[in-house]
Amino acid sequence: MAAALVDEEINNDDFYALLNVRREATQDELKAAYRRLCMLYHPDKHRDPDLKQQAETLFNLVHQAYEVLSDPQSRAIYDIYGKKGLDMEGWELVERKKAAVEIREEFERLQREREERRLQQRTNPKLEFGAGDIQGPLFGLKIFRNLTSQSFITTHCGLQFSSRGIRPGLTTVLARNLDKNTMGYLQWRWGSQSAMNTSLVRDTKTSHLTIAMQLGIPHSFVLMSYQYKFQDDDQTRIKGTIKTGFFGTLVEYGAERKISRHSILGATVSIGVPQGVSLKIKLNRASQTYFFPIHLTDQLLPSAIFYATVGPLVVYFAMHQLIIKPYLQLQKEKELEKQRENSSSAVAVKKQEAEAAVRLMQESVRRIIEIEESKLGFYDPCVGEEKSLKVIYLFRGVLHQVMTADNESLRIPKQSHRVDTDG
Incomplete structure (x- = not known):
């Protein structure tokens, strides 16, 4: 996950990326990812004030992502319209629906109502x-x-x-x-x-x-x-x-x-x-x-009908080419410039969050290694990965070797473990 954070950076609007799960993840997969990240980002697990503050920010983002994706209705809305769909007011009064077509219809209706309210407030x-x-x-x-x-x-x-x-x-x-x-x-x-x-x-x-x-x-x-x-x-x-x-x-x-x-x-x-x-x-x-x-x-009079019909068309096309089209192009350029400015600041914030997540992971891994090294016997050098146990032993002067999974029982000696040294 650390590599993913460095390469792609954290996207606060991509809840699947925040939880590091695929978009088709089941509820059990979401819950497992949420618990794992909560243990990693919980503020109480970090003593450094800066790391504690960064952990709190990431912990809240992960919690928000899980709340949305764990609810079928909210997840369906998010999958279609993203975070902007969740920000739309009025979903709490809508009958809970799962069909994508019905969700789209409700979103368009709520969007029209919000636009009408906003315009009424501006121009009444x-x-x-x-x-x-x-x-x-x-x-x-x-x-x-x-x-x-x-x-x-x-x-x-x-x-x-x-x-x-x-x-x-x-x-x-x-x-x-x-x-x-x-x-x-x-x-x-x-x-x-x-x-x-x-x-x-x-x-x-x-x-x-x-x-x-x-x-x-x-x-x-x-x-x-x-x-x-x-x-x-x-x-x-x-x-x-x-x-x-x-x-x-x-x-x-x-x-x-x-x-x-x-x-x-x-x-x-x-x-x-x-x-x-x-x-x-x-x-x-x-x-x-x-x-x-x-x-x-x-x-x-036919002439009056002709001028009433053709005149507005000629005036409109002239105004469209000379006034309306240049004005809309200017407005579009201003909006693009504003989007670039907002995107640059958002990318900087996301980069800082990604770096903070990497530091938190490094701190957690370092702490786990220190705890394991302080114990007698074996310690876990690869936290979170599947392990195998390789055993090489001598029985009656003959070399034996076996590889077994970490959670399987080991029975030795066995004839199948014998190593053919003649070859």
Whole structure:
């Protein structure tokens, strides 16, 4: 193990290396390795203050590694995601599962929840800007209740402010899981605009479909919306919507794409009667939404539709090449430089720990040899290795020789031990 520590250095995140066992080690092998290292690193076995402190550090690391690997649930999480998976909050509330697929699903869910909480803490409250109108809750109260394992109901009451003043509102939503990817909703809204809305939402890995119908004052409509999700790093999505009601008919199409770690840029073209043609630019930054509507014309002109469609694409590709791409490259270089600095300091710490482990081993071996040498008779020159006993003896003037294992009984003389000296 000393040679392994010198060659590979201690990795605090590799619990198998800390215990010096293979990744397929059984519980008995883990327990044996843990006990052996506890005897080696126990602080009470070292009198030198420096060695005692180093032994205490290594003893705690070994104890942490054994606690994780001796628990089947923690070991399964560690084998898939490493130490970062164990640091994720919320595992204590999750049903103990052993299947790798289920563990991955739970990890991704907990990771999404943690990211949402972190962004909410950074950017609350959520505001929407558009057309000289600012909307956001001044006060809100939300009540959530599970009716069954497949359905729940929520009630939200609050106050909103806008250019038209402060308005109270109450919204109640009844939802039910129809299958793994499909939800049904029934919503009632009371306030300045009262309405009842029923919708069917199907969300999969590659698509999102919404079918809705609303009866209300002053707006009643039927809506169908479809969104396709590309499986790329930029989370590109294209969508189309058709909506018809008492106000007329509206067709919308557009796309959105991730432009940075926490920013998503989207554009939507709206074509309707009697609304005309308009372009809507939306920027999501963390949990904030910036909305910029641009009304082009009140009539359905082909030129307006063309410019509304092609213009944003040309502007986006120009911005991507001249601004977004250089900015992301600069951010990536900064992150790599920061990782190099962190890695260099971490390697220095691990090197010190490896050297400390070697010194502790040398001290333990020296102490064992001193104890054995102080005794009468045999002593163990190779601690921890398998031994054999070689006996050479004379019987009736004839040379005999035998090799036997350390834990086997020895019976002499025997004819089979006789050495043929004639040859």
